[in-house]
Amino acid sequence: MSQFVIIGGGVIGLMTTLQLADAGHEVTVVERGECGRESSWAGGGIVSPLYPWRYSTPVSRLASWSEGAYPELAFRLLEETGIDPEYRQKGLLYLRVDDEARALEWARAVGKPLSRVGPEEIYSREPQACPGVEEALWMPTLGSIRNPRLMQALRARLEAMPSVSIVEHCEVKGLVGDRQRVSSVETSRGNLAADQVVICGGAWSARLLELAGLQLPVRPVKGQMLLFKARPGLVNRVVLMDGRYVIPRADGRVLAGSTLEEAGFDKQTDDQARESLKASACAIIPALADYEIEHHWAGLRPGSPDGVPFIGRAPGWDNLFVNAGHYRNGLVLAPASTHLLVDLLLERSPIIDPEPYALEGRVGHTA
CATH class of the missing domain: 3.50.50.60 (FAD/NAD(P)-binding domain)
Known part of the structure; x- marks a missing residue:
């Protein structure tokens, strides 16, 4: 030992x-x-990395292995502690992807289910998504976990x-x-x-x-996030557009993120980031404008070259x-x-x- x-x-x-x-x-x-x-x-x-096809092979190998490990880990922790990490495998909708061909080629190469979907499939999955979207990418296997x-x-x-x-x-x-x-x-x-x-x-x-x-x-790279106190079912899965995302929780709350800031070890939040994140979230799910922002915070990512x-x-x-x-x-x-x-x-x-x-x-x- x-x-x-x-x-x-x-x-x-x-x-x-x-x-x-x-x-x-x-x-x-x-x-x-x-x-x-x-x-x-x-x-x-x-x-999952936000746009996994844009990452190098070393990152992709770690991500692929980890993705398969999370369901078992979440179940184990729930059984052993009674605390539910809330692993949800509801998939991800990518709206407005400018390198769609590259994404689909990557998915074929690694055997990942990723497909192009039209309006009917988009709005059947996320009725509250921004109107007028004619095409998106859909990854059905993606999961999320309630990290706290x-x-x-x-x-x-x-x-x-x-x-x-x-x-x-x-x-x-x-x-x-x-x-x-x-x-x-x-x-x-x-x-x-x-x-x-x-x-x-x-x-x-x-x-x-x-x-x-x-x-x-x-080095530290600051990221700011918002939490909307929304109703269950308003958002059902992760939706990503223009590098920003919304993530639903089981109780209806919706996270919106995130900024990327080179600010040293400063973890202060600011109104400019709050308004930017709110605008991005409401651009993805317009109905979020009707809900209270419950929390606004910042964290420091461990940035590497x-x-x-x-x-x-x-x-x-x-x-x-x-x-x-x-x-x-x-x-x-x-x-x-x-x-x-x-x-x-x-x-x-x-x-x-x-x-x-x-x-x-x-x-x-x-x-």
């Missing part, structure tokens, strides 16, 4: 912890705030596991050891002994890896690992990226080729 320290209590950190605990290991999660309250909470919960509920369920499951400790409101100050091996993690609440350490701190991962003398090209996450051993270290830089797709890619990392940690045969995600050649060294 090994002692793992996981730095970061978002979806990546908690899914990693669950798999390690399932495998019989002791795990301590260290979180600077509260678990699951950063980008894992702030996102929309679509279990997912995080609650993951945390509840881990709290019930005797081999797991969760330490919140705890800052990581340093890594104790020589240049090859970490022996303990220095925190604001004392040192934690570790056989292996995993950094999965989302937008803060670059700061954490600086403690190991490495420069990780991961090409959207391909960094998964694997930190260069120059024997027992320091990283899982970060998922950009807009942290929730999407979490089941696969955490499984891949746990395969590497436990020296199992990896689910997919780990080479495209390795840190070697993709990170620098601090002066």
